[in-house]
Amino acid sequence: MNPPRPFAAVILAAGKGTRMKSDIHKVLHPIAGRPMIEHLLAALAGLGATRTVVVVGSGRDQVEPVVRAHGGDTVVQEPQLGTAHAVRQAEGLLSDFDGDVLVLYADVPLVEAQTMVRMLERLNATDSPAAVVLGFRPADPLAYGRVIAHSDGTIAKMVEYKDATEEERREDLCNSGLLAARSAELWPLLAAVRDDNAAGEFYLPDIVMHAAAAGRPSRAELAALEARWQERRRERAMADGVSLVAPETVWFSFDTEIGRDTVVEQNVVFGPGVAVGEGARIRAFSHLEGARVAKGAEIGPYARLRPGADIGEKAKVGNFVEVKKSRLAAGAKANHLSYIGDAEVGAGANIGAGTITCNYDGFFKYKTVIGEGAFIGSNSALVAPVTIGDGAIVGAGSVVTADVEADALALARGTQQARPGWAARFRAAMKAKKGR
Numbered sequence: 001m002n003p004p005r006p007f008a009a010v011i012l013a014a015g016k017g018t019r020m021k022s023d024i025h026k027v028l029h030p031i032a033g034r035p036m037i038e039h040l041l042a043a044l045a046g047l048g049a050t051r052t053v054v055v056v057g058s059g060r061d062q063v064e065p066v067v068r069a070h071g072g073d074t075v076v077q078e079p080q081l082g083t084a085h086a087v088r089q090a091e092g093l094l095s096d097f098d099g100d101v102l103v104l105y106a107d108v109p110l111v112e113a114q115t116m117v118r119m120l121e122r123l124n125a126t127d128s129p130a131a132v133v134l135g136f137r138p139a140d141p142l143a144y145g146r147v148i149a150h151s152d153g154t155i156a157k158m159v160e161y162k163d164a165t166e167e168e169r170r171e172d173l174c175n176s177g178l179l180a181a182r183s184a185e186l187w188p189l190l191a192a193v194r195d196d197n198a199a200g201e202f203y204l205p206d207i208v209m210h211a212a213a214a215g216r217p218s219r220a221e222l223a224a225l226e227a228r229w230q231e232r233r234r235e236r237a238m239a240d241g242v243s244l245v246a247p248e249t250v251w252f253s254f255d256t257e258i259g260r261d262t263v264v265e266q267n268v269v270f271g272p273g274v275a276v277g278e279g280a281r282i283r284a285f286s287h288l289e290g291a292r293v294a295k296g297a298e299i300g301p302y303a304r305l306r307p308g309a310d311i312g313e314k315a316k317v318g319n320f321v322e323v324k325k326s327r328l329a330a331g332a333k334a335n336h337l338s339y340i341g342d343a344e345v346g347a348g349a350n351i352g353a354g355t356i357t358c359n360y361d362g363f364f365k366y367k368t369v370i371g372e373g374a375f376i377g378s379n380s381a382l383v384a385p386v387t388i389g390d391g392a393i394v395g396a397g398s399v400v401t402a403d404v405e406a407d408a409l410a411l412a413r414g415t416q417q418a419r420p421g422w423a424a425r426f427r428a429a430m431k432a433k434k435g436r
Helices: 036-047 060-069 083-088 113-123 183-191 220-238 420-436
Strands: 005-011 049-056 073-076 100-105 131-138 146-149 155-159 174-182 318-319 320-326 333-336 338-341 344-345 355-360 366-371 381-383 385-387
Touching: 005 036, 005 083, 005 146, 005 385, 036 049, 036 113, 060 073, 100 183, 113 131, 113 174, 131 146, 131 183, 146 174, 174 183, 174 338, 220 338, 338 344, 381 385
Parallel strands: 005 049, 005 100, 049 073, 318 333, 320 338, 338 355, 344 366, 355 381, 366 385
Antiparallel strands: 100 174, 131 174, 146 155
């Protein structure tokens, strides 16, 4: 899937996004754990775009660092006089570029790389169209601009909803906001655009589709974009051999990796940075982020894997267990109600219910090492830095503050005492005192 010749991209991101009602720039709101604009930047990088120019305006201090991190350039549109005016701001940076130009919108993030390539291929077809625009037919056209096209796909007219006649508004082919044109033709065409329309703005008639004012995402529309992305990702996971017990309840991130024959139960959330091997089982209501789960491991239900969690083959992290920046080797188990942080857990070790690694003293983090085959009794606290040797046993209810050698038994709890009749005498005394 390669573009037919070198291309550059112009991404429009200058809008204020007032309908989002947020201090966060609208193009930085996440879809599947990745800011909207990063979906486009990543796709363009994958296609080998020669240059990427992002047109910014309000809130540019938030957007510019993201663009730079992806190797792109920014240019400021001020004042903001319409979409044609916005694209023209990129001309200076692309004046020496002789190739194709894609015009995209940062708040239209779900454009697949394959769609971009198809547009560029159509632009370079034998009939050499001046521009290629992408239309769509929504269930409700709302106030999107309309594309009036002939039966062969050539464009007869493009018109903003505000300027359209009633007959034109009945057309359901709408502007998606995507354009492909040759750089040699794009800039002269833009220079010819006038603002003699209902909004007094510089549109991109006849060659460019633009986002209608009513078509910019509100938060509800952002949720709809997320839903569409998730639906596609679930379908791909199942096509790749992953079993989703209740697909509509599973939430993926942009970079989630899952091996075949893995079973994912209902209401599971994969945050960014998760890789799951083959034949694993992710049980209901678990949340994973920045974690690796090896072949045949079992997670949950109600488990939380935080960044740095590395779960080995056939290891198990059970209900209400949280793992952070820790390695559980093959066959290790933490089945119930435990916190494992900044730890190395050896192969076949068993961590009892209610165990915690005390890894933080309020200033610094410290490491816990649990050896192969070790057994940690229920309700134990391992105060790091501490090492439990291979095959050692820690008695239930212990607070371990010193290293335990291999195959040793460690008991760190108070001595139990029994005082016959004390409880009855205590209750009688308290009742008498209360009755005074």
